[in-house]
Amino acid sequence: MLNFLEEWSFFGGSILLILIGLYGVITRKNMIKILISLALMDTGVNLMLVALGYVKAANAPILNSVVQTNTAAFVDPIPQALVLTSIVIGTAVLGLGLALVIKIYDKFSTLDISKIRGLKW
Template structure:
């Protein structure tokens, strides 16, 4: 039972982070809280990608010979590279969103979406 929990805790935790972030995006009216929720969703997706790319008892893909005999025992580096790229893109998107929120606050003097004129749903 404990082994099952160890194996599936990353999947469950990442899906939980995604749903907490989705709830925050859909239910909050404060733009800063919405950005924090987007960051939570981004972290959940990154954790899910890392969990999907995990291979138990595998080595780093550093090949020393021309014909490696244990090529199946290597970890696939593609999910790790995708996660690093996703972290950089997510940080840039959140920084841009924060800059837009600051400009909206300067113009409307509020961060509440319901009180801002011109934002119609």
């Protein structure tokens, strides 16, 4: 049981987070909720990328006064570097989406995408 949890909790959790976000993007009608679902998917993908580079009982990739040489076991630093930039971009793109939502609300005074004329779903 403990072994199963250790092996699958991070992968399973991040995949479920991606799927919850996907379900939200498809079914919700409120534009802010759609953007929240996109943020959830983003977090799920980042969590999965970092989990793929994890090595059991290894150190964080930083040399310090405790881990003094590079012969010690480290986790993979490349996914961490990629995720670092991905989080910042994710927030900026969400801001762009929210700016569009504010403008759409100014024009149609509603957040419900099914009530906006010209869009059907």
